[in-house]
Amino acid sequence: MSNVVSKEVQLARRPEGMPKLEDFQVKEVDIAAPGDGEVLVRNIWMSVDPYMRGRMYDRESYVPPFQIGAPLEGGAIGQVIASNSDKAAVGDYVQSMLGWREYFVAKGEEVQKVDTSSGVPIQAFLGTLGMPGMTAYAGLLRIGELKDGETVFVSAASGAVGAIVCQIAKAKGCFVVGTAGSDEKCKWLEETAGIDKAINYKTCGDLTEAVRAxxxxxxxxxxxxxxxEHLTAALENMRPMGRLAMCGMISQYNDTEPKPGPSNLIYMVGKSLKMQGFIVSNHFDLLPDFIRDMTKWIGEGKIKWEETVEDGIERAPNAFLNLFTGGNMGKMLVKVGPDKAI
Ligand SMILES: NC(=O)c1ccc[n+]([C@@H]2O[C@H](COP(=O)([O-])OP(=O)(O)OC[C@H]3O[C@@H](n4cnc5c(N)ncnc54)[C@H](OP(=O)(O)O)[C@@H]3O)[C@@H](O)[C@H]2O)c1
Known part of the structure; x- marks a missing residue:
């Protein structure tokens, strides 16, 4: 044993519909000492992401389902506090998919060193400079085939992915319309992210008409x-030869019955539209381009972001639930340990 006791968040049962706090349990576990080739990491930040809801169903998907009584997994950044590996030394900041716990032991190959030299806050590697930023980049530029000066419509526009989509589009000289669930989020989108029109989809009335206006x-x-309703409104407002980059459908992640598709899908034909879904991990070949462009845009002040931070591993389930009620502004994170673990 390493003499380290770690709290971790486990799935207590599979949620039915909207998840509840009782679907999760926080347990203390003893952490083994790192063996040959292994590192002991204390997590500092963990990411909370909507796609995790899909892993709570017992079904095959592009990632395996979570198991009841086992810790959840997700993106995290921590610091190596003991190492028997030549891949990472004590003191290194490392990224892993072993979040939702305070400490873990893993093979050196299972963690990736984080380059802290740019001075960007380290948790940005879970957001703007990490998976959500990469999702925005690949989805908008490769799947959406964006051309300079086009008109872009973004849903969940103030979130971790959406806010970056909006600002990449602005950096490309586009006209950008986004939706969000509060006036405060809409104000941020127009005044800080600099989009052309933000729509509060909860108060705008007919969304199709609001997008048209x-x-x-x-x-x-x-x-x-x-x-x-967002997809229906988009189809109604698409121009001929338009593209729909299908990144996620959070309004349906907690549905207990399949929903009927949009009634106006026929526009796909008459307007010669292209609709393509994507999973970011299939586009990691773009990573060097993404890091180059995103670092440049951040340096030029073209990309801004917000974070919503819950404090302590026990708050991770609350953070997750808040994703489905709009309780986050920008990237949802949990601070699980001190900035310097050693
Ligand atoms: N394809 C991929 O590889 C990939 C990768 C990462 C993320 N995603 C997807 O990208 C989307 C955004 O993810 P994110 O991490 O950036 O989350 P996020 O946008 O930061 O957080 C989720 C937001 O969704 C909005 N929302 C929740 N329920 C809603 C509903 N019923 N109707 C309308 N809006 C609702 C809320 O904002 P409001 O206040 O505006 O309602 C909430 O803040 C999700 O669909 C996610 O699954 C896909």
Whole structure:
């Protein structure tokens, strides 16, 4: 044993519909001492992501389901506090998929060193400079085939992915319309992220008409994060030859019955639209381009972001639930340990 006791968040039972706090349990576990080739890491930040809801169903998908009584997994950044590996030394900051716990032991190959030299806050590697930023980049530029100066419509526009989509599009000289679930989020989108029109989808009335009023010439690229009424509104407003980049449909992740598709899918034909779903991990070949462009845009002040931080591993389930009620502004994170673990 390493004499380290770690709290971890486990799945207590599979959620039915909207997840509840009782679906999770926090347990203390003893952490083994690192063996040959292994590192002991104390996590500092962990990422909370909507896709984890899909892993709570007992079904095959592009990632295996979580098991009841086992810790959840997700992106995390921590510091190596003991090492028997030549891949990472004591004191190194490392990224892993072993979040939702305070400490862990893993093979050196299972963690990736984080380059802290740029001075960007380390947790940005879970957001703007990490998986959500990469999702925005690959989804908008490769799947959406964005061209400079086009009109872009983004749903969940103030979130971790959406806010970066909006600002990449602005950096490319596009006209950008986004939706969000509060006036405060809409104000941030227009005044800080610099988009052309933010729509509060909860108070705007007919969403199709609100998008039409915001983008009267129509939409060239729709970046889909929400599904349902948003997809119907997008299809209605697409211009001929438009592209729909299908990133996520959070409004349907807790559905207990399949929903009917949009009633206006027929526009795909008449407007010659292209709709393509994607999973970011299939586009990691773009990583060097993403890091180059994102670092440049951040340096030029073109990309801003917000974080919502819950404090302590026990708060991780609350953070997860808040994703489905709009309780986060920007990237949802949990601070699970001190900035310097050693
Ligand atoms: N394809 C991929 O590889 C990939 C990778 C990462 C993320 N994603 C997807 O990208 C989307 C955004 O993820 P994220 O990490 O950036 O999360 P996020 O946008 O930071 O957080 C989720 C947001 O979704 C909105 N929302 C929740 N329920 C909603 C509903 N019923 N109707 C409308 N809006 C709702 C809420 O904002 P409001 O206040 O605006 O309602 C909430 O803040 C998700 O669909 C996620 O699954 C896909």
């Amino acid at each position: 915001a983008a009267p010439k129509g939409v060239d690229v729709y970046f889909e994060n929400v599904g349902g």
